Amino acid sequence: MEGVDGCGxxxxxxxxxxxxxxxxxxxxHLHEPELCRGLAAQIVALTDRSxxxxxxxxxxxxxxxxxDTPPALTSCTPSPLSDVSDHQPFRxxxxxxxxxxxxxxxxxxxxAGGMEGPADDGHSWRKYGQKDILGAKHPxxxxxxxxxxxxxxxxxxxxxxTDDDAFLFDVVYHGEHTCRPxxxxxxxxxxxxxxxxxxxxxxxxxxxxxxxxxxxxAVTPLTPEHRPTAAPPQSVSPSLASPVASDSYGLAASPxxxxxxxxxxxxxxxxxxxxxxxxxxxxxxxEPAMDANFMNYYFDFDPAYGGIDPASLFP
DNA sequence: CACATTTGACCAGA
DNA sequence: TCTGGTCAAATGTG
Numbered sequence: 001m002e003g004v005d006g007c008g009x010x011x012x013x014x015x016x017x018x019x020x021x022x023x024x025x026x027x028x029h030l031h032e033p034e035l036c037r038g039l040a041a042q043i044v045a046l047t048d049r050s051x052x053x054x055x056x057x058x059x060x061x062x063x064x065x066x067x068d069t070p071p072a073l074t075s076c077t078p079s080p081l082s083d084v085s086d087h088q089p090f091r092x093x094x095x096x097x098x099x100x101x102x103x104x105x106x107x108x109x110x111x112a113g114g115m116e117g118p119a120d121d122g123h124s125w126r127k128y129g130q131k132d133i134l135g136a137k138h139p140x141x142x143x144x145x146x147x148x149x150x151x152x153x154x155x156x157x158x159x160x161x162t163d164d165d166a167f168l169f170d171v172v173y174h175g176e177h178t179c180r181p182x183x184x185x186x187x188x189x190x191x192x193x194x195x196x197x198x199x200x201x202x203x204x205x206x207x208x209x210x211x212x213x214x215x216x217x218a219v220t221p222l223t224p225e226h227r228p229t230a231a232p233p234q235s236v237s238p239s240l241a242s243p244v245a246s247d248s249y250g251l252a253a254s255p256x257x258x259x260x261x262x263x264x265x266x267x268x269x270x271x272x273x274x275x276x277x278x279x280x281x282x283x284x285x286x287e288p289a290m291d292a293n294f295m296n297y298y299f300d301f302d303p304a305y306g307g308i309d310p311a312s313l314f315p
Numbered sequence: 316c317a318c319a320t321t322t323g324a325c326c327a328g329a
Numbered sequence: 330t331c332t333g334g335t336c337a338a339a340t341g342t343g
Contacts, residue, residue: 128320130321
C-alpha cells in the first residue's frame, strides 16, 4: 500500500476490519435477503471509503511515481460536478441521439496510469470519438466496447477530465457488457485481479442525492436477473444537479441523506466471490472493535436499512 | 496486416 | 441553430 501514510494505513485497516466483520455477518445471515442487501451496501460503502483513503494518500504523493504505482484504484467520490448541466446520465429524457444503452452509471475516477486517462476498469474499450464540450475545459472522449462488432456488446463510456483536477476523470458508463472477454488466453491474461475487481466494484457505484433531502432510490440487487429492463426513473430526480456539499463516503462523516445505487455490475458472480474473498483476507492486522454504534451510524446513514435492528447483528 | 486512434463531417434533439 | 453523440476515412502503431 505504497503511498498511504501511517494515519491513512490505520484508517484503511480500520475500515477493512469493519468490512471483514460485515462479511462475517453476511455469512451468518445469508438466508435473510433484506439483511444481506443492507450488509452488502455497508460493505460497498466501506470499501469505497478505503479506496478513497488510498487514493487520497497516493495522489498526494503521486507526481513522478505514477509509473510505479500499484494497479489503479478507482475513487468513487460522488461527483459534486462543477458543471452538472454537462453531466446528465441520470436524466429521464436524454435528449441526444437515441442510444440502445439502458444502463448508466457515473463515477469520478483518478488518473492512475499517468495523465493519459483513468484507471483500467477491466474492460476493453475502443475510442470512437472526441468532442469539445461547451463550458468544459477538456474534451470528452467516447468509447465503445472492443467486442461490439464481434459479440454485439453495446456498452459504451464517456471519459472527461474534470475541470478542477487534471488527475480526475468523470466516467459515464452506458449499457451493460454482454461480451465474454475471458475466452481467450490473451483475454484471460488480461483478466483483472481482485484489486482490479475492487476497482470495478467501485466503478459501478453511483450516489444519488435527492435535493429534497429524501432518498431517491434504495439499493437495487446486483444480480443480472434483478436488473430492470429500463433505466429506473426514480433515480433520475434532480440528484446531481444540486448535490449536497458533502455527500461523500469520504473521511468526513456525512449526515446528509445519501443512498447507493448499484447499476451495471460488470462482474459475474464468481468475480463477486473473488472480491468478497479478497476483502475478507486483505488485512491481517488486529481488527478494530466492531460495535453497534458503528452499525447505527450506517443504518442511520441510509434509512433504507433503518428497519434492521443492529442488536440482531451484535447479539 | 490488423487493430486502435484521430478528427472532421454528419445526424438528431431541443 | 446550437450542441452532443456517432460515423467513417485517414492516420498511427505494433
